[in-house]
Amino acid sequence: AVVLGIETSCDETGVGIVADGRLIGEALASSMEEHARFGGVVPEIAARAHLESLMPCVGKAFAEAGVSPREVDAVAVTAGPGLATALQTGVAAAKSLALAWDVPLYGVHHLAGHVAADTLEHGPLPARCVALIVSGGHTSLLLLDDLARAPIRHLGDTRDDAAGEAFDKVARLLGLGYPGGPAVAKAALGGDPDKIGFPRAMPGSYSFSFSGLKAAVARWVERSPGDVHVADVAASFQEAVVDVLTAKAVRACRDHGVPTLVIVGGVAANGRLRELAAERCARAGVELRVPAPRLCTDNGAMIAAVGGLLHAAGEPASTFGLSVDPSAPLVRAAIV
Numbered sequence: 001a002v003v004l005g006i007e008t009s010c011d012e013t014g015v016g017i018v019a020d021g022r023l024i025g026e027a028l029a030s031s032m033e034e035h036a037r038f039g040g041v042v043p044e045i046a047a048r049a050h051l052e053s054l055m056p057c058v059g060k061a062f063a064e065a066g067v068s069p070r071e072v073d074a075v076a077v078t079a080g081p082g083l084a085t086a087l088q089t090g091v092a093a094a095k096s097l098a099l100a101w102d103v104p105l106y107g108v109h110h111l112a113g114h115v116a117a118d119t120l121e122h123g124p125l126p127a128r129c130v131a132l133i134v135s136g137g138h139t140s141l142l143l144l145d146d147l148a149r150a151p152i153r154h155l156g157d158t159r160d161d162a163a164g165e166a167f168d169k170v171a172r173l174l175g176l177g178y179p180g181g182p183a184v185a186k187a188a189l190g191g192d193p194d195k196i197g198f199p200r201a202m203p204g205s206y207s208f209s210f211s212g213l214k215a216a217v218a219r220w221v222e223r224s225p226g227d228v229h230v231a232d233v234a235a236s237f238q239e240a241v242v243d244v245l246t247a248k249a250v251r252a253c254r255d256h257g258v259p260t261l262v263i264v265g266g267v268a269a270n271g272r273l274r275e276l277a278a279e280r281c282a283r284a285g286v287e288l289r290v291p292a293p294r295l296c297t298d299n300g301a302m303i304a305a306v307g308g309l310l311h312a313a314g315e316p317a318s319t320f321g322l323s324v325d326p327s328a329p330l331v332r333a334a335i336v
């Protein structure tokens with residue numbers, strides 16, 4: 001089946017077209033630069049940018065896919081979580097397209113999209129896997145069965161900041177700008193990850209906590225007289241984050257006897273996280289799946305991928321009464 005996916009939960013306008021689980025066309029626009037001078041995403045600016053970019057992105061995705069709108073079997077759209085006004089632009093457009101083309105509409109959970117992104121590169125997920133979602137707003141360790149049908153089990157979540165949020169805040173502390181993840185990763189390349197022993201917060205079971213680490217970095221920067229070696233701070237901070245993430249994820253696989261770990265979300269684009277995860281998974285005999293960096297950050301293809309899974313599983317479509325849910329908990333891939 002051919003599924004068109006739309007993602008507008010934050011500052012990325014994403015459109016993707018997936019045919020039988022394969023990505024055949026996509027387009028991405030971003031209002032990131034318009035938010036930079038505010039130090040964070042401004043909802044009204046993001047929503048306006050989505051309105052301007054969305055239909056041009058749909059056109060580009062079709063051109064790349066080489067299919068016509070008549071060949072689309074379903075439309076999928078992020079219905080939450082995210083910024084309400086931003087989500088609304090995508091949901092309104094998706095409803096209009098589904099109505100015009102007379103095809104089913106699937107409301108999709110953004111984080112299920114992050115997980116499904118991996119299927120576009122590595123094929124269907126195994127019957128059971130552990131998923132680590134590390135993004136700008138979330139950090140969750142999940143036990144996944146059939147993504148389209150089964151309820152999603154949370155092994156642990158962050159108790160305070162998300163991993164990506166920690167990267168963004170530390171980038172600001174170090175004067176590296178916004179968005180912070182890629183900037184910190186780049187700065188860290190020239191630094192010594194063992195230079196500063198930042199704390200590894202290990203709250204109970206599979207939960208995470210990054211606010212103490214962020215505070216420790218702030219304190220360290222404050223106390224260092226004059227010459228803060230940004231590269232060393234960035235590398236040491238990054239090492240503390242990826243150490244905790246990979247240790248807990250691999251332990252979750254071992255404890256639950258699950259042989260596959262999938263790591264997704266914007267922070268999964270981080271080179272050091274990918275490297276350390278590969279090392280520790282190899283040692284533990286766990287198969288590691290991490291999508292290419294461009295599939296880790298927000299995009300429309302991942303939403304189309306979830307739509308494809310829901311459609312193939314014969315799951316009920318959403319109604320045209322579908323509304324956005326800015327703080328949707330991740331219990332199922334579908335939001336009806």
Ligand code: ATP
Nearest residue numbers: 135136137138164180181182266267269270297298
């Ligand atoms: P959510 O998915 O939780 O709603 P989001 O959609 O805003 O949040 P994503 O697009 O998944 O987040 O990821 C963006 C986050 O990933 C940002 O916090 C960014 O700093 C971080 N990030 C991106 N690239 C890297 C990298 N190379 N290293 C570390 N962090 C990164």
Ligand code: MG
Nearest residue numbers: 010011012298
């Ligand atoms: Mg973004």
Ligand code: FE
Nearest residue numbers: 135136297298
């Ligand atoms: Fe995201």
